[in-house]
Amino acid sequence: MLLEAVYAATLAEVAAKGLRGASMDRIAQRAGTGKAALYRRWPNVRALALDVFITTMQQALPAARPDTGSLRGDILASLHTLADELGSDLGIVLRELISEAAHDPTLSQEFQVRFGAAKEAEVVLMLEQAMHRGDIPRQALDPYVLQLPAALVVHQLLLTGTPPTRAQLEHIVDTIMLPLLRHPSGAPIPA
Amino acid sequence: MLLEAVYAATLAEVAAKGLRGASMDRIAQRAGTGKAALYRRWPNVRALALDVFITTMQQALPAARPDTGSLRGDILASLHTLADELGSDLGIVLRELISEAAHDPTLSQEFQVRFGAAKEAEVVLMLEQAMHRGDIPRQALDPYVLQLPAALVVHQLLLTGTPPTRAQLEHIVDTIMLPLLRHPSGAPIPA
Amino acid sequence: MLLEAVYAATLAEVAAKGLRGASMDRIAQRAGTGKAALYRRWPNVRALALDVFITTMQQALPAARPDTGSLRGDILASLHTLADELGSDLGIVLRELISEAAHDPTLSQEFQVRFGAAKEAEVVLMLEQAMHRGDIPRQALDPYVLQLPAALVVHQLLLTGTPPTRAQLEHIVDTIMLPLLRHPSGAPIPA
Amino acid sequence: MLLEAVYAATLAEVAAKGLRGASMDRIAQRAGTGKAALYRRWPNVRALALDVFITTMQQALPAARPDTGSLRGDILASLHTLADELGSDLGIVLRELISEAAHDPTLSQEFQVRFGAAKEAEVVLMLEQAMHRGDIPRQALDPYVLQLPAALVVHQLLLTGTPPTRAQLEHIVDTIMLPLLRHPSGAPIPA
DNA sequence: CCTTAATCGAGACGGTACGTCGTGTCTTTAT
DNA sequence: ATAAAGACACGACGTACCGTCTCGATTAAGG
Numbered sequence: 001m002l003l004e005a006v007y008a009a010t011l012a013e014v015a016a017k018g019l020r021g022a023s024m025d026r027i028a029q030r031a032g033t034g035k036a037a038l039y040r041r042w043p044n045v046r047a048l049a050l051d052v053f054i055t056t057m058q059q060a061l062p063a064a065r066p067d068t069g070s071l072r073g074d075i076l077a078s079l080h081t082l083a084d085e086l087g088s089d090l091g092i093v094l095r096e097l098i099s100e101a102a103h104d105p106t107l108s109q110e111f112q113v114r115f116g117a118a119k120e121a122e123v124v125l126m127l128e129q130a131m132h133r134g135d136i137p138r139q140a141l142d143p144y145v146l147q148l149p150a151a152l153v154v155h156q157l158l159l160t161g162t163p164p165t166r167a168q169l170e171h172i173v174d175t176i177m178l179p180l181l182r183h184p185s186g187a188p189i190p191a
Numbered sequence: 192m193l194l195e196a197v198y199a200a201t202l203a204e205v206a207a208k209g210l211r212g213a214s215m216d217r218i219a220q221r222a223g224t225g226k227a228a229l230y231r232r233w234p235n236v237r238a239l240a241l242d243v244f245i246t247t248m249q250q251a252l253p254a255a256r257p258d259t260g261s262l263r264g265d266i267l268a269s270l271h272t273l274a275d276e277l278g279s280d281l282g283i284v285l286r287e288l289i290s291e292a293a294h295d296p297t298l299s300q301e302f303q304v305r306f307g308a309a310k311e312a313e314v315v316l317m318l319e320q321a322m323h324r325g326d327i328p329r330q331a332l333d334p335y336v337l338q339l340p341a342a343l344v345v346h347q348l349l350l351t352g353t354p355p356t357r358a359q360l361e362h363i364v365d366t367i368m369l370p371l372l373r374h375p376s377g378a379p380i381p382a
Numbered sequence: 383m384l385l386e387a388v389y390a391a392t393l394a395e396v397a398a399k400g401l402r403g404a405s406m407d408r409i410a411q412r413a414g415t416g417k418a419a420l421y422r423r424w425p426n427v428r429a430l431a432l433d434v435f436i437t438t439m440q441q442a443l444p445a446a447r448p449d450t451g452s453l454r455g456d457i458l459a460s461l462h463t464l465a466d467e468l469g470s471d472l473g474i475v476l477r478e479l480i481s482e483a484a485h486d487p488t489l490s491q492e493f494q495v496r497f498g499a500a501k502e503a504e505v506v507l508m509l510e511q512a513m514h515r516g517d518i519p520r521q522a523l524d525p526y527v528l529q530l531p532a533a534l535v536v537h538q539l540l541l542t543g544t545p546p547t548r549a550q551l552e553h554i555v556d557t558i559m560l561p562l563l564r565h566p567s568g569a570p571i572p573a
Numbered sequence: 574m575l576l577e578a579v580y581a582a583t584l585a586e587v588a589a590k591g592l593r594g595a596s597m598d599r600i601a602q603r604a605g606t607g608k609a610a611l612y613r614r615w616p617n618v619r620a621l622a623l624d625v626f627i628t629t630m631q632q633a634l635p636a637a638r639p640d641t642g643s644l645r646g647d648i649l650a651s652l653h654t655l656a657d658e659l660g661s662d663l664g665i666v667l668r669e670l671i672s673e674a675a676h677d678p679t680l681s682q683e684f685q686v687r688f689g690a691a692k693e694a695e696v697v698l699m700l701e702q703a704m705h706r707g708d709i710p711r712q713a714l715d716p717y718v719l720q721l722p723a724a725l726v727v728h729q730l731l732l733t734g735t736p737p738t739r740a741q742l743e744h745i746v747d748t749i750m751l752p753l754l755r756h757p758s759g760a761p762i763p764a
Numbered sequence: 765c766c767t768t769a770a771t772c773g774a775g776a777c778g779g780t781a782c783g784t785c786g787t788g789t790c791t792t793t794a795t
Numbered sequence: 796a797t798a799a800a801g802a803c804a805c806g807a808c809g810t811a812c813c814g815t816c817t818c819g820a821t822t823a824a825g826g
Binding site for chain 4: 477484487543561
């Protein structure tokens with residue numbers, strides 16, 4: 001109840017003023033509560049924003065674990081969900097958190113564990129299903145290949161400010177991702 | 192004279208307190224001047240800090256255009272230079288730029304022009320040399336493939352806080368980049 | 383508690399630097415508080431200083447309503463109290479009030495109500511007692527006559543920087559005030 | 574030439590922003606010159622304003638030495654001139670100077686000598702003419718009586734913000750000033 | 765059913781930094 | 796040589812947030 005209001009207020013505030021310009025006072029006011037209620041749960045604005053970001057991202061995850069019947073469809077659906085999320089206010093928050101993480105290694109790890117790992121697990125699942133089905137040959141899963149489509153999506157967002165279009169996503173999947181999965185190099189994977 | 196003092200003061204302040212904790216008052220004091228002299232040139236602390244870092248960085252750039260004789264060697268050298276740069280203070284600034292760009296589209300463009308384009312041109316040059324030599328088949332250059340190694344390096348930096356090691360870079364080149372270049376899909380490239 | 387500290391700090395600051403040289407920062411520091419606490423209550427240094435002085439003055443007022451048994455004694459006692467007040471730091475504040483009032487009509491009124499009116503009521507009371515006793519003939523009270531001694535005292539203060547001496551006050555009462563009251567002109571009083 | 578521009582600029586600036594709000598920078602700009610030219614002649618804003626004020630006042634003085642043929646007419650004419658002056662921008666400057674004088678005794682004296690003394694000499698002249706004509710009995714001139722009408726005019730201005738009307742001036746002259754001059758007390762005048 | 769404890773909103777508190785403005789001095793231009 | 800224009804070091808201004816804190820008022824559970 002109250003938490004929902006706080007989450008919504010935080011997203012709105014960060015979207016409007018940026019993480020740097022966000023203020024506890026205003027978030028409290030937007031949420032119709034007092035600062036004490038916020039400081040009781042989060043030590044500062046950044047922590048609050050990170051929590052909101054990750055929680056919101058995670059709620060969006062289940063919808064992103066699709067089973068369209070084909071590997072191509074699954075990957076595309078997943079990327080599309082990601083691109084949609086990053087195109088919204090969450091994209092702004094992501095960029096803020098990236099800079100914040102530069103000063104706070106804790107945040108970096110937290111971010112990696114709660115967001116990076118979840119994304120990766122999702123892809124692993126999809127690929128294992130695909131190997132079961134025989135869509136792609138059995139192979140050891142290379143983490144760099146797993147990250148690849150997400151990395152390209154995020155990279156484009158960070159450099160140009162907008163996530164890839166559906167056509168661009170298809171291009172990424174068809175000319176980069178699928179070829180790599182169909183003809184794996186079989187090289188050993190470094191730690 | 193005064194500018195040198197300000198640059199030095201800014202670097203010292205940022206080193207001491209971090210980019211986020213730097214304050215105009217203290218920078219002015221360190222530089223033996225007044226705030227007005229700073230605000231006359233930069234609109235705020237971030238702009239000052241970013242200017243200082245970008246200027247400092249660009250002086251170190253020219254060393255990055257390699258010609259090792261083989262495509263693999265060229266790409267690796269280029270990536271290594273990038274990873275080294277991003278592992279230093281430059282990495283921090285990159286992250287600040289990213290968040291700053293979320294609120295200032297101008298900066299986004301500026302950044303893309305002064306860094307993204309330079310990086311891309313460098314890769315294009317390497318690939319054309321390689322096609323001349325016959326290392327890889329003649330092909331239209333796919334911007335997503337060009338960005339790919341840099342995207343993976345940056346992505347790892349942003350998620351984990353540290354750039355890839357030499358072994359990881361070799362892995363990226365050998366199992367992802369070179370296979371894609373040796374067996375291009377030939378698909379049309381979307382705008 | 384805090385207010386006391388602020389009042390004391392303000393008096394100390396003004397004593398040290400003069401009203402014009404007083405600064406909010408220093409007053410806050412002297413009072414062991416922050417500027418925000420001051421600006422929450424007063425819009426600027428002048429308002430604070432003036433409030434402190436007016437309050438301080440009013441606490442000293444009650445002692446000023448004399449009943450010496452003769453009209454001459456009453457008026458002299460009243461003027462003497464006024465002269466004493468204006469000879470202290472209060473004189474400085476009076477002058478500040480005057481210049482401040484030139485830009486702020488509200489202050490003009492406030493000043494008139496809290497001092498002018500009080501002073502006038504005091505004189506009216508004395509004169510009515512005197513008419514009762516038969517010291518002076520019954521007469522309509524002319525506001526210009528009522529203001530007269532105070533006006534002369536203030537005027538001298540403003541022009542020379544020091545209020546009249548006891549001998550000068552006696553002269554004013556004996557050669558100007560009392561003759562006018564003993565032989566009133568009886569002319570109508572303009573609005 | 575330049576001085577005229579500076580004088581006009583100063584009057585305009587002080588009228589617009591008050592002495593407290595006046596700035597050397599703006600006066601210089603209004604006068605179409607640089608700050609250096611001002612600081613070469615006056616040590617600070619207050620000194621400049623005082624100089625302008627007194628000079629302007631003195632130029633207006635000669636017009637105030639009337640000879641209407643009757644004492645009443647002379648005094649009224651003189652008071653009217655004073656009230657007019659004080660009702661204009663000069664009234665504002667007067668009030669500013671009064672507060673300034675609180676911190677600078679030099680200014681107090683200067684003001685008294687150049688303005689107060691001139692006013693007094695004017696009244697003395699009028700009264701001596703009147704005694705010559707037999708309008709009033711020969712008598713020692715009491716400085717407090719001399720100051721009296723001006724004191725009342727200034728007092729009203731300072732308390733209410735507006736100088737007396739013509740009717741009020743006549744009242745002051747008829748019921749206070751003239752009676753005192755026609756029936757002098759003859760008491761000795763204290764230093 | 766009442767009371768005791770926790771939580772709520774509201775907002776004051778001591779602080780730090782902000783970005784603007786004005787000071788009085790000193791230097792650069794352009795005659 | 797002088798004058799305008801304006802940079803310089805300094806410091807006060809008034810605002811906005813910070814993170815801590817004290818308040819009643821409102822709930823809830825537990826005796």
